Amino acid sequence: MQNADLSSVDLSGLKRGQWLQAVSDIGESRGFSEPLGKRHHAIFVEEGDTLLVTFETLPGIEALSETATPLGWDMVLRKGWSHLSVISSRDTWFRDGRVYGFFDALLDDGFFDDFERVIFFGAGPCGYAAAAYSVASPGARVVMLQPQATLDPRVTEWDERFIDRRRLNFTSRYGYAPDMLDAAQQAYVLYDPRERLDAMHSALFERRNVSRFRLPFMGAALQGDLLDMDLIAPLLELAAEDRLDTGSFAALIRARRNYPPYLRKLLMKLEGEGRLGLAEMLCMNVTARLEAPRFRRRLEALRAARKAPPPAPAE
Structure with a gap:
């Protein structure tokens, strides 16, 4: 794929071996491709003087991208950024000596110094990795969606979601993600409280x-939701330009007012708490702005229930 045009690349439907070969060929033609042991691979696409470093998993790419391409390629196309994608075959938290060595080599070679701005990005286990490896690029910006800080049970024994991964070593190099952010220009954590x-x-x-x-x-599942609302790209742009703050984030996230999955969760919460007046107001707001048959039906039901006479007392 000599000088592949990323806008025309569609890797969906390929078996994983074929997928890895195709994405590696694109990396070789546009920058570099480097295997990092059996479970990890790095793909670099060189373009502009802003570098986006993303951590992704193959299952995540398959689930979230219609064309089965790394998330950062969208920023290459939209903004002309360069992109380094570090990809794992599954959730590994990128705890692997070959990955350590790869970032050591990038640091020693001054790879990150060639870029005016560097942004690290990841979600969940990949958010952990974005924080942990950002230390290799002092002054970077880091954007994380619901990241883990560590799976070391001495610190996070309360998190029983990943018990089978506690055998991974989180106490060696690039270990405790929050500490690795000390050299970052700024880092951002997005989460549902x-x-x-x-x-x-x-x-x-x-x-x-x-x-x-x-x-x-x-x-x-913040990454999928933000992708559905087309908010990942503007979020990364704001972070790159040091304009991501409380005000700009609030303006950005207003998009969820038109996002049905969010609105449904909010309605369920209100009704579950018996706050039917607020639930009715929510349905009125949504049906006034959007084509939302479910909310219209629920509004009618709430109004009917409010107007219905109370049941007669039992004799």
């Missing part, structure tokens, strides 16, 4: 150079 374990990990990232943004009622 109602997702208790995500919120607890978020609290561990509290640092002078870390901003934490709450997304209540968005749930535990």
Whole structure:
């Protein structure tokens, strides 16, 4: 794929071996491709003087991208950024000596010094990696969606979601993600405070150079939701330009007012708490702005229930 045009690349439907060969060929033609042991691979596409470093998994790419391409290629096309994608075959938290060595080599070679701005990005286990490996590029910006701080049970024994991964070593190099952010220009953690374990990990990232943004009622799949709302790209742009703050984030996330999955979760919460007046107001707001048959039916039901006479007392 000599000088492949990323806008025309569609890797969906390929078997994983074929997929890896195709994406590696694109990397070789546009920058470099480097295997990092059996479970990890790095693909670099060189373009502009802003570098986006993303951590992704193959299952995540297959689930979230219609063309089965790395997330950062969208920023190559939209903004002319360069992109380094570090991809794992599954959730490994990128705890692998070959990955350590890869970032050591990039640091020693001055790879990151060639770029005016560097942004690290990841979600969940990949958010952990974005924070952990950002230390290799002092002054980087880091954007994390519901990241884990560590799976070391001495620190996070309360998180029982990943018990089988506690055998991974989180105490060696690039280990405790929050500490690896000390050299970052600025880092951002996005999480739903109602997702208790995500919120607890978020609290561990509290640092002078870390901003934490709450997304209540968005749930535990923030990356997919933000992609559906087309908010990942503007989020990364704001972070790259040091303009991501409480005000700009609030303006950005207003898009969820038109996002049915969020609105449904909010309605369920209100009704579950018996706050039927607020639920009715929500349905009125949504049906006034959007074509939302479910909310219209629910509004009619809430109004009918409010007008119905109370049941007669039992004799």
